[in-house]
Amino acid sequence: MSTRGKLGQTPSQTVGPYFAYGLTPSQYGYDFASIVTPCMAGPEVEGTHIHIAGCVFDGAEKPVNDAMIELWQADATGRYPGTDGVNSRFTGFGRCGTNADGGFFFDTIKPGIARPDDAPFINVTVMMRGLLLHAFTRIYFSDEVKANTHDPILALVPAGRRSTLIADHHAAGKYRFDIHMQGPQETVFFDL
Amino acid sequence: MLDLNPRDWSSQPAYIDSGYRSTALRGPTRPLIPLKPALAALDGPVFGHELIGALDSDLTRNGQRNGAPLGERIIITGRLLDEDERPVPGALIEIWQANAAGRYIHKVDQHPAPLDPNFFGGGRCLTDSEGRYRFLTIKPGAYPWGNHPNAWRPNHIHFSVFGRQFATRLVTQMYFPGDPLLTFDPIYNSSPENVRARMVSHFSLDVTEEGFALGFVFDIVLRGTHSSVWEKA
Numbered sequence: 001m002s003t004r005g006k007l008g009q010t011p012s013q014t015v016g017p018y019f020a021y022g023l024t025p026s027q028y029g030y031d032f033a034s035i036v037t038p039c040m041a042g043p044e045v046e047g048t049h050i051h052i053a054g055c056v057f058d059g060a061e062k063p064v065n066d067a068m069i070e071l072w073q074a075d076a077t078g079r080y081p082g083t084d085g086v087n088s089r090f091t092g093f094g095r096c097g098t099n100a101d102g103g104f105f106f107d108t109i110k111p112g113i114a115r116p117d118d119a120p121f122i123n124v125t126v127m128m129r130g131l132l133l134h135a136f137t138r139i140y141f142s143d144e145v146k147a148n149t150h151d152p153i154l155a156l157v158p159a160g161r162r163s164t165l166i167a168d169h170h171a172a173g174k175y176r177f178d179i180h181m182q183g184p185q186e187t188v189f190f191d192l
Numbered sequence: 193m194l195d196l197n198p199r200d201w202s203s204q205p206a207y208i209d210s211g212y213r214s215t216a217l218r219g220p221t222r223p224l225i226p227l228k229p230a231l232a233a234l235d236g237p238v239f240g241h242e243l244i245g246a247l248d249s250d251l252t253r254n255g256q257r258n259g260a261p262l263g264e265r266i267i268i269t270g271r272l273l274d275e276d277e278r279p280v281p282g283a284l285i286e287i288w289q290a291n292a293a294g295r296y297i298h299k300v301d302q303h304p305a306p307l308d309p310n311f312f313g314g315g316r317c318l319t320d321s322e323g324r325y326r327f328l329t330i331k332p333g334a335y336p337w338g339n340h341p342n343a344w345r346p347n348h349i350h351f352s353v354f355g356r357q358f359a360t361r362l363v364t365q366m367y368f369p370g371d372p373l374l375t376f377d378p379i380y381n382s383s384p385e386n387v388r389a390r391m392v393s394h395f396s397l398d399v400t401e402e403g404f405a406l407g408f409v410f411d412i413v414l415r416g417t418h419s420s421v422w423e424k425a
Contacts, residue, residue, distance in 0.1 A: 005197070005274065005275025005276040005277070005416045006275065006276060006277055007273060007274075007275050007276070007277055007413045008200070008203055008275070008387060008390055008413060009199070009200045009203045009204075009275060009413050009414065009415060010203075010362060010364055010390050010391065010412050010413045010414070011203050011204055011205065011364060011383040011384075011387050011388070011390060011391060012204055012205065012362060012363060012364055013205075013350075013363065013364045013365040013379060013380075013382075013383075013391070014212075014214075014363075014379060015350070015352070015363050016350060016365075017298070017300060018288065018296045018298040018300070018301060018350075019288060019350065019352075020298060021288065021296075021297055021298055021312070021313065021314055022286055022287065022288025022313070022314035022315075022350065022352075023286055023288070023352060025314060028299070030297070030312075030314075031312070032254075032312060032314050033245070035239070035243040035244075035284075035316070058217040058218050059216070059217035059218070059221075060217050062217075064218070066300075070361075072234075072236065072237055072358055080234070080235065081237065081238075082235060082237070082238045091237070092237065093237035123234070123358055125361055127363060128218060129214055129218075130212070130213075130214030130215050130216075130217070130218035130219070131207070131215070131218050131219060132204075132205035132206070132207065132209060132212070132215060132219070132379075132382050133204050133205060133207065134361060134363060135220055136359070152231065153227065153231060156225055156227070157225055181217070181218050181219070181220060182217060182218075182219075182220065182221050186220060186221065186222055187220075188222075188225055189220050189222075189224050189225070190224055190225050190226070190227050190232075191198075191199065191224035191225065191226045191227065192226075192227040192231075192232035192358075192359045
């Protein structure tokens with residue numbers, strides 16, 4: 001079994017400091033329509049509507065004001081958009097650039113699970129100036145204590161680092177999820 | 193069942209690169225946690241044609257206010273392929289770039305080169321059934337940056353690409369053949385020496401339109417797939 005094809009993979013490069021007007025233009029007031037926004041689920045989408053907010057920090061614990069976060073998630077029944085039966089108005093995909101304080105947010109729904117052993121989670125891609133290759137992580141939820149204990153992917157993560165993947169449910173419908181690129185609280189990133 | 197080929201780490205830059213200063217505090221320092229292909233397999237988002245505006249792939253027209261933008265008109269085209277040369281159709285490609293003078297419309301860019309009132313610098317399209325894409329734009333200028341004394345970015349266009357799967361996501365930069373600045377650019381040189389040329393477009397007289405625009409070809413290669421090994425439970 002070979003996992004190498006005839007052509008070589010194109011190398012990754014940093015998204016750089018100037019992606020905003022191309023990838024998240026509406027958010028920053030540029031005259032070009034965004035095709036992906038942080039508002040992933042309107043009121044017509046079934047499920048528990050949630051607001052996730054957080055900050056991106058560099059290795060000096062300074063906020064990163066030029067990062068871009070993308071989310072990709074299942075609907076409330078655990079199925080991804082594009083699958084039969086999923087509300088076509090739920091995009092499942094969101095994108096947000098960070099503000100001057102390193103902050104980002106998403107308005108979405110809490111994902112369901114596809115397999116009984118999984119805990120609900122959201123796929124996350126992190127990009128920024130100074131990051132030559134995007135980083136993959138996941139958002140799990142602090143109010144899913146039992147499900148989190150048997151999730152097969154959380155189980156791969158050393159126990160002391162799992163908390164970096166768990167969004168804090170601090171108020172009704174509201175979660176906090178910070179991303180630390182380095183340092184004692186460095187977020188767990190996956191190779192997939 | 194098809195599994196996604198792994199990221200070819202010999203084709204990718206390291207997270208911390210001593211030549212590119214901003215990586216020092218931003219690249220992850222702990223080893224990534226590997227996920228088995230079966231756990232990582234996940235189709236990515238699908239984008240419909242209704243999202244793409246009529247002028248989105250024509251950067252010479254989508255920012256016009258009172259005339260045509262300044263600079264050399266160029267055509268950038270190519271195919272989005274996987275490692276086995278299979279085309280990736282219906283994939284979203286987004287680009288952004290500086291104008292002919294080397295100035296981005298981005299509010300943070302303070303390089304004292306002129307903005308062009310008729311050039312925005314952002315575009316997007318979906319690949320066709322053969323994985324092809326095509327943009328008409330203006331050749332971007334080089335510009336200085338603060339990484340080290342007398343640092344200049346080579347002419348380049350940023351590309352954001354989605355493949356079929358979530359994990360085939362790619363953000364890269366396309367360069368131009370024969371650019372003397374490539375030798376000195378830490379971002380270009382962050383990629384291993386034997387793979388850097390994959391990011392350099394080539395000039396094509398066939399793509400060039402007589403009397404109108406120079407043509408450049410840039411093929412993009414994403415991770416491919418292979419049959420998964422059958423394992424006993």
